[in-house]
Amino acid sequence: MQDLVRQFEPRTKIQESRTEIVVGEVIRAMARLGFPTIRFHIHDTRQEVRFRTVGHTHISTVAVTVERPTRSEAPSTTLFDEQVRLHVVAELRQAMRTPSELLAAARFPVEGRTTSDGVHVEQDRSSMVASIVRDIDIGGWMDVPHAESPPLVELMDEVIAILSGAIAAHQ
Amino acid sequence: MHVHTRKHGGLGAISRRALDGRIDSGEVAPDDVFWFPGMSDWGQVLHHPELFADLDVARHPPSPLHGLVEGPPDSETPVVHTGSDTPRTAAPTVLDPATHSSPDDPVLASSHTWDELASESLSHAPLLPRAVPSDPPPTDDALVPTDTEQAFSELPSRDHLEPAREPPPPYAPQSDADRNMDAIFSALMQDTLQYRDASEFARSIDEVFLGAVITATLDAGRVLTDIMSDGTHHFLRFVSPTDDSRVLVRLTHLTGNLTTSRVQGHMASVVVGYGERMSGFADIWSTIGQQQSTGMVPRDAPGAFIVDGDLASQHVYVQVRLYLRIDDYVDHEWSINYAQLSEHLAACTRALRIHLHGRFG
Numbered sequence: 001m002q003d004l005v006r007q008f009e010p011r012t013k014i015q016e017s018r019t020e021i022v023v024g025e026v027i028r029a030m031a032r033l034g035f036p037t038i039r040f041h042i043h044d045t046r047q048e049v050r051f052r053t054v055g056h057t058h059i060s061t062v063a064v065t066v067e068r069p070t071r072s073e074a075p076s077t078t079l080f081d082e083q084v085r086l087h088v089v090a091e092l093r094q095a096m097r098t099p100s101e102l103l104a105a106a107r108f109p110v111e112g113r114t115t116s117d118g119v120h121v122e123q124d125r126s127s128m129v130a131s132i133v134r135d136i137d138i139g140g141w142m143d144v145p146h147a148e149s150p151p152l153v154e155l156m157d158e159v160i161a162i163l164s165g166a167i168a169a170h171q
Numbered sequence: 172m173h174v175h176t177r178k179h180g181g182l183g184a185i186s187r188r189a190l191d192g193r194i195d196s197g198e199v200a201p202d203d204v205f206w207f208p209g210m211s212d213w214g215q216v217l218h219h220p221e222l223f224a225d226l227d228v229a230r231h232p233p234s235p236l237h238g239l240v241e242g243p244p245d246s247e248t249p250v251v252h253t254g255s256d257t258p259r260t261a262a263p264t265v266l267d268p269a270t271h272s273s274p275d276d277p278v279l280a281s282s283h284t285w286d287e288l289a290s291e292s293l294s295h296a297p298l299l300p301r302a303v304p305s306d307p308p309p310t311d312d313a314l315v316p317t318d319t320e321q322a323f324s325e326l327p328s329r330d331h332l333e334p335a336r337e338p339p340p341p342y343a344p345q346s347d348a349d350r351n352m353d354a355i356f357s358a359l360m361q362d363t364l365q366y367r368d369a370s371e372f373a374r375s376i377d378e379v380f381l382g383a384v385i386t387a388t389l390d391a392g393r394v395l396t397d398i399m400s401d402g403t404h405h406f407l408r409f410v411s412p413t414d415d416s417r418v419l420v421r422l423t424h425l426t427g428n429l430t431t432s433r434v435q436g437h438m439a440s441v442v443v444g445y446g447e448r449m450s451g452f453a454d455i456w457s458t459i460g461q462q463q464s465t466g467m468v469p470r471d472a473p474g475a476f477i478v479d480g481d482l483a484s485q486h487v488y489v490q491v492r493l494y495l496r497i498d499d500y501v502d503h504e505w506s507i508n509y510a511q512l513s514e515h516l517a518a519c520t521r522a523l524r525i526h527l528h529g530r531f532g
Contacts, residue, residue: 004421004442004490007406008397010483014410017396024395028386036505037382038375042400049382052375054505097360098353100342150389 022066022084022138022152023047029152033160035062058164058171060093064156082139088156089131090163092171096126119166130166132159174216176203372503373432377424377439379505380497381405384420387513393418417486418520419444424497437497440473443516445523446481446488449531455487456480476526487531489523 011017027037030051038061039050046067053059065087096102112122121130134155141151174182174190176199185193193199194216201217344350385395388409397408407420421442426432449455459478477490500512 005479008408021394027382028389031386036379097357103342
């Protein structure tokens, strides 16, 4: 326990933890929307959190990867410092219990397609996956406490509605 | 376009790029059939100039053309029936649909055998269809015909080809015995999926709890600045933007498998630390060092308060290890009692802050 303090890198400014701050706000936003966390994949450059849905018709899990865009992808150095990229992937797992369901799943074509609103949809056996990328500007709310109003609830709600709609349309 | 294969049945709407891959993998054979809007009937992949150019004939020797070819498939000189019953020796080649549009023409009248074809480069000029456009590759959109597809759509019906086969009907039990066996299998699958879900819940509940801790702490006005895991322990650090106080959490799931959790419930060891930047840090740091050197300071004992310091940021921390029942916060329907968790975390940080200020304030 005495080593707990030394588990963390020495950081003196909150701004050194932009990605982590976004990860936290994504988790809180998803909690507000009813999606508990079920898996964390933590890397130096990107962090992925997987969420489970409860009672959702078209989505079983949602994975959100938070990473910094590369400098070449950012419009300017200033924006690079304030931008974080979210990869959001929604998956529908279709439980198969009967021989006919198993047979039907085996006949699903394995093909990816991208819709006009930038959602990529893939279908593979018993699983359908829809993904989208969103760049967010965190410069405006980095230093401001958001105890009462999670800043990403609206964005995540919109993204999940888009992905859910894409999966429903391809079912 | 739509493709129907002898081996796999209908493939549904499919893009050119996807079809290229399936041709390359051998899933689509030369004598399989395709159709796209505008075509009056199905045509063989063999007769699509662009697609044929993609065929690796050496790796995919043609299976006998539907109703047209007799003899062993590896025969160098397959016998081909023309419109009449008179067989002649020939091998298939590609024809330009613009110049060979007669439905009676079997489009197999070259002096080349398949093996000869395989031994020649596909770029061999006489074998290449003249209708292959020199434009950029066709669009990915499966519903937009390429130039060649458009040309094909203008061809008369190819009645000599075998009609497109419909996919076989889905499986349906035919008798009570079938239905009984299906019901038994379904019950086994149901049990399997239930066990899978229960195991996933047992394995995931610490991460559900970890997310709940993050949410509850952010709701208290902090931001997450660090998140790590070493496979056994999860580590979190939060900072208050208003006063720079910090909260540390180390969470360890103690009952990570289904059997143990069913006996004991889901338990977690949770170390909570609270730190502030204190004046006189150097003196406090010295005191901490002296106390630790005596060996009298409790180390990692549940319920004991431990004081530590972060030399870089000059924060002084007080930490305590607790055992928490995760089941008190997360139920088996994945519902989380955030109000209770927030209250418990607030009580912990409050006690630690009081201790810190009482000793060093």
